[in-house]
Amino acid sequence: MTRTPLWKSIALALTADIAEDRYRTGDQLPTEAQLAAKFGVNRHTVRRALAEMAAQGLVHARRGAGVFVAARPTDYPIGRRVRFHQSVAAGGQTPAKQLLALDTRAADAREAEALALAPGDPVLVYDGLSLADGAPIALFRSAFPARRFPDLEAALTKTRSVTQALARCGVADYTRATTRVTAKLANATQAVHLRIAEGAPILRTVAVNVDATGQPVEYGRTWFAGDRVTLTVEGEGG
Amino acid sequence: MTRTPLWKSIALALTADIAEDRYRTGDQLPTEAQLAAKFGVNRHTVRRALAEMAAQGLVHARRGAGVFVAARPTDYPIGRRVRFHQSVAAGGQTPAKQLLALDTRAADAREAEALALAPGDPVLVYDGLSLADGAPIALFRSAFPARRFPDLEAALTKTRSVTQALARCGVADYTRATTRVTAKLANATQAVHLRIAEGAPILRTVAVNVDATGQPVEYGRTWFAGDRVTLTVEGEGG
DNA sequence: GGCTAATATTTGTATAGTTGTATAGGTCAT
DNA sequence: ATGACCTATACAACTATACAAATATTAGCC
Known part of the structure; x- marks a missing residue:
C-alpha cells in the first residue's frame, strides 16, 4: 500500500532541507547511518535516496568522508x-x-x-x-x-x-x-x-x-x- | 564505482614519473603529505601506493628522512x-x-x-x-x-x-x-x-x-x- | 670550527569512522 | 512467478586523527 516508496520521500525531505538552506553548499550531511536511524529505515534505503539526489547533481559523496551538498553551476x-x-x-x-x-x-x-x-x-x-x-x-x-x-x-x-x-x-x-x-x-x-x-x-x-x-x-x-x-x-x- | 582503486592509479602515476626520469635513482620523492595534497587523497592512500612500489623494489622509505627512488639492479x-x-x-x-x-x-x-x-x-x-x-x-x-x-x-x-x-x-x-x-x-x-x-x-x-x-x-x-x-x-x- | 641540545620534519603504527559493494533473503502488489 | 522495494550482514576502500620513532635542521655554546 506504499504509494510513494520510502526512498523517494526521504530524498524529497533531504532536498527540501537543502532548498531551505538547512544544509548549505559544501556542508556535510549526516552520515548514512545517522540518516538511517533518523528516518527509521535501513542504510540501503537511505543510500537509494542519496543516489537519486547525486544523479541530479544535488549532493556528492566522498568515500570515507561523507556526503556533501554539491556546488551550483x-x-x-x-x-x-x-x-x-x-x-x-x-x-x-x-x-x-x-x-x-x-x-x-x-x-x-x-x-x-x-x-x-x-x-x-x-x-x-x-x-x-x-x-x-x-x-x-x-x-x-x-x-x-x-x-x-x-x-x-x-x-x-x-x-x-x-x-x-x-x-x-x-x-x-x-x-x-x-x-x-x-x-x-x-x-x-x-x-x-x-x-x-x-x-x-x-x-x-x-x-x-x-x-x-x-x-x-x-x-x-x-x-x-x-x-x-x-x-x-x-x-x-x- | 571505483574501477581502479585510487592507490593503484597513484602508484601508476609515480611509477611513470620514475620511468620518465622525472625522479632519478636516489632522488627523494615529495613527502607523503605533499603527495597526498597533490593527488587530493588521504596520506594513508598514498602510503598504500608507496607500499606497493616498495614491494616491487622501486622505492624505499627511511623513517624521518623520506621516500627515495631505489637503485636499479x-x-x-x-x-x-x-x-x-x-x-x-x-x-x-x-x-x-x-x-x-x-x-x-x-x-x-x-x-x-x-x-x-x-x-x-x-x-x-x-x-x-x-x-x-x-x-x-x-x-x-x-x-x-x-x-x-x-x-x-x-x-x-x-x-x-x-x-x-x-x-x-x-x-x-x-x-x-x-x-x-x-x-x-x-x-x-x-x-x-x-x-x-x-x-x-x-x-x-x-x-x-x-x-x-x-x-x-x-x-x-x-x-x-x-x-x-x-x-x-x-x-x-x- | 666543531660539538651538543633543542626543534622541526618525516615516516610508522594504531584506532575509529564513513562510504562502496556484494550477497542473501523477505514482503508485497500485479 | 516476477519484479520493485526493503532488510540484514559482511567486507573493502578511504578518510580522519593522534601519537611514536627516526631523522634532519637549527641554535647556541665552547
Whole structure:
C-alpha cells in the first residue's frame, strides 16, 4: 500500500532541507547511518535516496568522508583577457586557488613548442586547483619558461595568483593567444580533486598566454568539472 | 564505482614519473603529505601506493628522512679478476667508496687462517660502503696482514681503492683465490647502510685474494643488497 | 670550527569512522 | 512467478586523527 516508496520521500525531505538552506553548499550531511536511524529505515534505503539526489547533481559523496551538498553551476568565460579571480568574483562567488605542486623540470615536446623553447629547456610547472566558494571548479597545470622567470617560483608560492606572480616578474599584462577545448572523461585522480565520479565528463582547455610583445609566457591546461561549469565564449576580435 | 582503486592509479602515476626520469635513482620523492595534497587523497592512500612500489623494489622509505627512488639492479660479476670500480663503470654507473672505519687489531681465528697468519698477528681492517651512482650497493669488511703492509693504512686513507692502495704497497696484481656466497637477512646496522629494510635479503660473499706468488693479501667479506644486485659468475678457468 | 641540545620534519603504527559493494533473503502488489 | 522495494550482514576502500620513532635542521655554546 506504499504509494510513494520510502526512498523517494526521504530524498524529497533531504532536498527540501537543502532548498531551505538547512544544509548549505559544501556542508556535510549526516552520515548514512545517522540518516538511517533518523528516518527509521535501513542504510540501503537511505543510500537509494542519496543516489537519486547525486544523479541530479544535488549532493556528492566522498568515500570515507561523507556526503556533501554539491556546488551550483558556475559560468566561466573564455576570451582574450580572462582572469580566474575576476570571473568568479563577478559571479558573486569567492575565488581561491590551492597549490598542489610546484616543480621545475625539462620541458616536454608540447610545452617546448608552445613556449618557443629549445627541447630540454627548463619549465616551471604549477599544478593547482581553482575553487569558487570552496568548491573545486577546475584542475590546472601551467608551464612557464623557467629561464626567463627565475623568481616566478618564489612569487607563485607567496601569491598563488598567476597574474600577480607574473606581474612581479615584469609581465604587466598578458593575453590569451589560443584556446582549444575538448571533452574528456575524468580519471581517478582528477575525479578526486574535482569531487566528481570517475568517468564523469570533463572539459579540457589548452591555452597559450603571451605578453605584450607576443612572446609566450604561459602554456596552460585546465580541466573543468563538466556538470559544474559552463564555458562561455566571448566575441573575440581576432 | 571505483574501477581502479585510487592507490593503484597513484602508484601508476609515480611509477611513470620514475620511468620518465622525472625522479632519478636516489632522488627523494615529495613527502607523503605533499603527495597526498597533490593527488587530493588521504596520506594513508598514498602510503598504500608507496607500499606497493616498495614491494616491487622501486622505492624505499627511511623513517624521518623520506621516500627515495631505489637503485636499479646492478650486475656484479664474480670471478678471478674482479675490480669494483671497473665493474660498476662498465655498467654505465659512477662508482664510489665510502670509508666507515679503518682499524688495526689482532686477527680473529678465521682471518688468521685465511691470511695464513699466526694467531694474534695484527690485521688492518677496512670497513666501507660501495656506491654506484650514489646508491649503496654493498657493505664490505676487508682484512689485510698488517705486518706485511705497514703503509697500507695511509694508502687506504688517501685512495679508498683497495687495488690502488695495494699497488702502492708493492702488490701490482692480485686475483681471487676463493669465493663463497651465502644468503642472509639484513640486521639493523646493515639495513641502515644499504638503505633497505631490516630483514631484507642480503647476499654475503667471502673471498680471499692472493698475490702473484699465491700469498694471501686480503680476506674480504661483502654484503650486497639482495634486491639491488645480481651476482654473475664468470667462467673460471681454475 | 666543531660539538651538543633543542626543534622541526618525516615516516610508522594504531584506532575509529564513513562510504562502496556484494550477497542473501523477505514482503508485497500485479 | 516476477519484479520493485526493503532488510540484514559482511567486507573493502578511504578518510580522519593522534601519537611514536627516526631523522634532519637549527641554535647556541665552547
